[in-house]
Amino acid sequence: MFRYILKRMALLPPILLAVSLVVFGILRLGQGDPAMAYLRLSNIPPTDQALAVAREELGLDKPFAVQYVRWLGDAVQGDFGRSYVTKNPVLDEIFYYLPNTLTLAAASLVLTLLISAPLGMVSALKKDKLPDHLTRGLSFFGVSMPNFWLGFILAWLFAVKLGWLPPMGKGGLGHMVLPVVTMSLMSLCINTRLIRANMLDNMHSRYVLYARARGLPESVVVGRHVMANSLIPVITAIGMHVGELFGGAVIAETIFAWPGVGRYAVSAIYNRDYPVMQCFILIMTTIFVTMNLVVDICYAWLDPRIRFEGDSR
Amino acid sequence: MRMLILSSWLLTAFLIFSPLMAHHAVASPPEGEGVLVYSWNSNVGPLNPHLYSPSQMFAQAMVYEPLVSYQADGTVAPWLATSWEVSEDGREYIFTLREGVTFSDGEPFDAAAVKKNFDAMFLNHERHHWLELMNQLHEVEEAGGEAVTVIDEHTVKLTLKDPYYPILQELALIRPVRFLSPAAFPESGDTSEGIKAPIGTGPWKVVEMVKGEYDVFERNEAYWGGSPAMKHLVVKVIPDSNARAVAFDTGEIDLIYGSGGHGGGQLGLDTFQRYQQMGAVKTAVSPPFATRAMALNTNCFPTNELAVRRAILHAVNKQAMVEHIFLGVEPQADTLFAPSMPYCDLGLTPFEYDADASAKLLDEAGWTLEQGAEYRTKDGKTLALDLCFVGNDALQKSVAEVIQGDLRKIGVQANLVGEEMDSFLSRQKSGEFGIIFGDTFGPPYDPHSFCSSMRVPSHADYQAQLGLPMKEELDEKIGQVLVTVDEKERQDIYEHILTTLHEQAVYLPLTYMTSIMVHRPELEGASFGPTKQEIPFETMEKK
Numbered sequence: 002m003f004r005y006i007l008k009r010m011a012l013l014p015p016i017l018l019a020v021s022l023v024v025f026g027i028l029r030l031g032q033g034d035p036a037m038a039y040l041r042l043s044n045i046p047p048t049d050q051a052l053a054v055a056r057e058e059l060g061l062d063k064p065f066a067v068q069y070v071r072w073l074g075d076a077v078q079g080d081f082g083r084s085y086v087t088k089n090p091v092l093d094e095i096f097y098y099l100p101n102t103l104t105l106a107a108a109s110l111v112l113t114l115l116i117s118a119p120l121g122m123v124s125a126l127k128k129d130k131l132p133d134h135l136t137r138g139l140s141f142f143g144v145s146m147p148n149f150w151l152g153f154i155l156a157w158l159f160a161v162k163l164g165w166l167p168p169m170g171k172g173g174l175g176h177m178v179l180p181v182v183t184m185s186l187m188s189l190c191i192n193t194r195l196i197r198a199n200m201l202d203n204m205h206s207r208y209v210l211y212a213r214a215r216g217l218p219e220s221v222v223v224g225r226h227v228m229a230n231s232l233i234p235v236i237t238a239i240g241m242h243v244g245e246l247f248g249g250a251v252i253a254e255t256i257f258a259w260p261g262v263g264r265y266a267v268s269a270i271y272n273r274d275y276p277v278m279q280c281f282i283l284i285m286t287t288i289f290v291t292m293n294l295v296v297d298i299c300y301a302w303l304d305p306r307i308r309f310e311g312d313s314r
Numbered sequence: 315m316r317m318l319i320l321s322s323w324l325l326t327a328f329l330i331f332s333p334l335m336a337h338h339a340v341a342s343p344p345e346g347e348g349v350l351v352y353s354w355n356s357n358v359g360p361l362n363p364h365l366y367s368p369s370q371m372f373a374q375a376m377v378y379e380p381l382v383s384y385q386a387d388g389t390v391a392p393w394l395a396t397s398w399e400v401s402e403d404g405r406e407y408i409f410t411l412r413e414g415v416t417f418s419d420g421e422p423f424d425a426a427a428v429k430k431n432f433d434a435m436f437l438n439h440e441r442h443h444w445l446e447l448m449n450q451l452h453e454v455e456e457a458g459g460e461a462v463t464v465i466d467e468h469t470v471k472l473t474l475k476d477p478y479y480p481i482l483q484e485l486a487l488i489r490p491v492r493f494l495s496p497a498a499f500p501e502s503g504d505t506s507e508g509i510k511a512p513i514g515t516g517p518w519k520v521v522e523m524v525k526g527e528y529d530v531f532e533r534n535e536a537y538w539g540g541s542p543a544m545k546h547l548v549v550k551v552i553p554d555s556n557a558r559a560v561a562f563d564t565g566e567i568d569l570i571y572g573s574g575g576h577g578g579g580q581l582g583l584d585t586f587q588r589y590q591q592m593g594a595v596k597t598a599v600s601p602p603f604a605t606r607a608m609a610l611n612t613n614c615f616p617t618n619e620l621a622v623r624r625a626i627l628h629a630v631n632k633q634a635m636v637e638h639i640f641l642g643v644e645p646q647a648d649t650l651f652a653p654s655m656p657y658c659d660l661g662l663t664p665f666e667y668d669a670d671a672s673a674k675l676l677d678e679a680g681w682t683l684e685q686g687a688e689y690r691t692k693d694g695k696t697l698a699l700d701l702c703f704v705g706n707d708a709l710q711k712s713v714a715e716v717i718q719g720d721l722r723k724i725g726v727q728a729n730l731v732g733e734e735m736d737s738f739l740s741r742q743k744s745g746e747f748g749i750i751f752g753d754t755f756g757p758p759y760d761p762h763s764f765c766s767s768m769r770v771p772s773h774a775d776y777q778a779q780l781g782l783p784m785k786e787e788l789d790e791k792i793g794q795v796l797v798t799v800d801e802k803e804r805q806d807i808y809e810h811i812l813t814t815l816h817e818q819a820v821y822l823p824l825t826y827m828t829s830i831m832v833h834r835p836e837l838e839g840a841s842f843g844p845t846k847q848e849i850p851f852e853t854m855e856k857k
Contacts, residue, residue, distance in 0.1 A: 034736050034740075037739050037740075038735075038736065039367060041735070042367035042368070043366030043367040044371065045366060045444045046444050046755075046763075046770075046773065047743065047772065049771075049772045050440075050443050050444075051443060051444050052772075054440050054443070086367060086368050087359075087368050094525075097525060097526075098525075098526060153556060153560075156557075157560070160560060160564050161560060161563045161564055164564065167564075167566070168557075168561055168563075168564045168566060169550075169552060169557055169560070169561050170527060170528075171527060172342065255553060255557070256554060256556070256557050257557065258550070258551060258553070258557055258561070260526025260527050260551070261526075264526070264553065268356065268553065273736070
C-alpha cells in the first residue's frame with residue numbers, strides 16, 4: 002500500500018512538467034498578444050513603439066525556448082513570476098484567492114454528501130412510491146439545469162424578491178448559501194441517482210439474500226450491509242465532483258461577486274495574463290491528481306480486493 | 315467500520331480546508347448614511363498617477379488633479395493652474411499655480427512638486443511615447459534644454475519642441491500628467507518602480523483596499539474646491555453586469571454609471587431599458603462621448619472605389635439599428651466626430667439612408683446585378699468584402715449582421731469575419747480588412763489625438779485612408795493643424811481634413827457612444843462628467 006502511494010506520488014512531477022510545457026506552448030501558439038491586451042487595458046493606442054516597450058517589459062521579446070526555460074527555472078524555486086496586469090507575484094495572488102474557492106468547494110461537497118446520501122437511500126427503499134418519484138423528478142430537474150441559470154434564478158428569488166439572503170460578496174455564512182447551492186445542485190443530483198442505483202443493485206445481490214436467510218433484521222441488512230457497500234462507488238464520484246465544483250466555482254464566483262480564484266483566473270484569461278494562467282492550471286492539476294490519489298487510497302481502504310491487488314503490483 | 319473510515323476521511327478533508335477558510339478575517343466596508351456605494355469590474359489598483367493598467371482611470375481622477383481641466387463644451391478651464399500665458403511662438407507655457415493647495419498628507423502643492431512629478435515622468439518617457447505632449451517636452455530635455463522650469467514657488471514654465479496646440483487638452487488627461495505628493499515618491503524618485511501611497515490633491519483619498527472585494531475612499535476634508543457631499547465612497551468589485559443589476563435591486567449598491575452593453579460595460583442595454591421603463595428609479599443617458607464608427611478600406615478591392623464607398627454609406631439603415639440594437643440609448647451618428655466636439659461643427663451633409671441612391675451609384679459605376687443573381691458583378695468580379703468585428707462582442711456582432719443584411723439588399727456581399735480581440739486589433743494594424751469597427755477616442759482626445767493617429771501606420775485609420783489620392787496631403791495638414799498657433803487657421807485646416815474624409819466616404823459613423831446612469835431618487839446631484847472616465851462623485855448626495 003505504502004509503495005503504491007509513493008509510486009503514485011512520484012508521478013506528480015513528470016505530469017506537472019508535461020502539463021506546464023503543453024500549457025506554455027498552447028498559450029503562445031494562440032494569436033493573442035498580452036502586450037496588446039496590456040495597452041488596451043491602459044487606453045494606450047497600440048503603436049509599434051508602444052507594443053515593443055510593452056513586450057520588452059513583459060519579457061515577450063525573447064524566443065519561446067528561452068522564455069520557457071527561464072520560467073521553469075524560477076518555477077521550481079517557487080517563483081511563478083509576476084502578473085502582467087497587477088505586477089504582483091502570481092503565487093501570492095492565487096494563494097490569496099484560493100482559500101475562498103476552497104471554502105465554497107468544501108461546503109458544496111459537504112452539502113452534496115449530506116443531502117444526496119439520505120435522498121438516494123429513501124428513493125431506493127421506497128422504489129416506485131411517491132418519495133422515489135419526487136427524488137427522481139428533483140434529480141432530473143437538477144441535472145438539466147445549467148448552473149449559471151440556476152444562480153440567477155436563486156439570486157432573483159432569494160435576494161431580490163424575498164430579500165432573505167445577500168446577493169453578492171463575501172461575509173457571513175449567509176453569503177455562502179446561494180453560491181454553494183448553485184455549485185452543488187448538479188453533483189447532488191448525480192450522487193442521489195448513483196446511490197439509489199447502487200442500493201437497488203446491492204439489495205438484489207446474493208450476500209443480502211444470505212444475510213436475510215441468517216435471520217438478520219431488515220434494519221441491519223440495509224443499514225450495515227447494503228448502505229456501506231453502496232457508498233463505495235460514491236467515493237469515486239466525489240473525486241469527479243471536485244473537478245465539477247471548481248468548474249462551477251468559476252460561474253458562481255462571477256454571478257455572486259465572490260472573490261475566489263476562479264473569477265481571478267477568468268479575468269486572467271480575458272487579459273492574457275500568461276503567468277497567472279500557467280500557475281493556475283498547474284495548481285489545479287496538482288489538486289486533481291492529488292484528489293484522484295486520495296480517492297484511490299480511500300477505495301483501497303474500503304475494498305480489500307483493491308488493496309491486495311495494489312500491493313501485488 | 316467502513317462508515318467510520320469514510321467519516322474520518324470527511325473529517326480530514328474538513329481539517330485541511332478549515333484553516334484555509336480562516337485565512338482572512340471577514341472584512342466589511344463602511345455602511346449607512348454618508349456612504350455612497352458604486353461598483354466596478356475590478357479593484358481600482360495601486361493608483362500610481364504616472365502609470366496605467368491596473369490603475370482604474372475613474373479612481374485616478376478622484377485622487378489626482380490636472381493643471382487644467384477639460385470642460386463639457388470642449389474648452390479647457392483653470393484647475394491647479396489658475397492661469398497661463400503662451401509665448402508668441404507657441405512653444406512656452408507659463409502656468410500660475412493655485413495657492414493654498416495641499417496634498418491630502420499636508421504637503422504643499424507648489425512649483426517644486428510639479429517639477430518633481432514631471433521629472434519622474436521623463437524617467438519613464440518611453441511608456442508615455444503615445445502622448446505627443448510628453449514627446450514634445452522630453453525632446454527638449456534630450457537636446458540639453460529644460461522642459462520644466464521653476465520660476466518661483468507658484469509659477470512653472472513648460473517648454474515644447476514645437477508649438478503643439480493640444481498641449482492643454484493633453485494636460486487635462488487623467489494620466490500620466492497628474493500630481494503625486496512629493497512625500498509619496500520612492501527614494502529613487504522613479505515612480506515607475508512604485509509609489510509609497512496614492513496621495514494627491516483631489517477631493518477623495520484612499521483609506522482601504524480589499525483585494526477582490528472592495529475599495530474605500532474618504533472625502534478629503536482639506537480639499538481646496540470644497541469637500542464632497544458624502545463622507546465615504548465604497549467601490550465594490552462586481553465583474554458581471556447581471557450581478558450588478560441584482561446588487562442594485564437589493565440595495566447593495568446605490569449607483570450604476572458607465573458605458574452600457576455587456577462585457578466591459580456596466581449594464582446590459584436591455585436591463586437599462588427595463589430600468590428606464592420602471593419609473594421607480596432614475597435613469598439618464600449622457601451626451602455623446604465618442605463615435606462608434608467603421609472604417610472602409612480605400613486601399614483594397616472593392617472599397618477602393620469611391621462610388622462603392624458612397625453606396626455603402628447610403629445603404630445602412632442606422633435608424634433601425636439605433637432602435638433595435640442600441641434600444642435608443644445611443645443616438646445616430648452622421649459624421650466621424652459629433653458636432654459638439656471642438657472644431658467639428660461643420661454642417662456636413664449626412665449620407666441619408668437611401669437604398670435607391672446606393673443602387674444608382676453602383677449602376678453608374680458599372681456594377682450590375684444579373685438577372686436572378688444575388689450580388690453585383692463587374693468584369694467577372696463579385697462585389698464582395700470582408701466585414702471584420704470582435705467575435706465575442708455581442709453588440710458588434712449584431713451590428714455587423716444588420717449591415718450585412720442592408721448591403722445584401724443593394725447587391726453587395728459582406729463576409730462576416732468575427733475574431734477574438736487581439737486578432738481583430740492585428741487586422742486594424744495590418745490593414746487586412748474591407749470594413750472594420752473602430753471607435754474614436756472621445757474627449758479630450760477628439761479630434762486632435764484621433765487625427766494625429768491617422769498618420770501612424772499601425773493604426774486602422776491610416777490603413778483605411780492609404781488608398782486616398784490625397785492621403786499625403788491629409789497627413790501634412792494634420793501635422794500642420796497640431797502646431798498652428800492661429801485659432802482661425804486651425805479651424806480651417808480641421809474643416810479641410812474632416813470634409814475631405816467625409817466626402818471621400820472613408821468612415822461609416824454608426825452611433826455616438828454614451829454613458830448610462832441608474833440610481834434611486836434618494837441620490838441627488840448625480841450628473842455626467844465632461845469625459846467618459848471622470849465620474850463627478852463629489853456632487854452626489856444620498857438624502
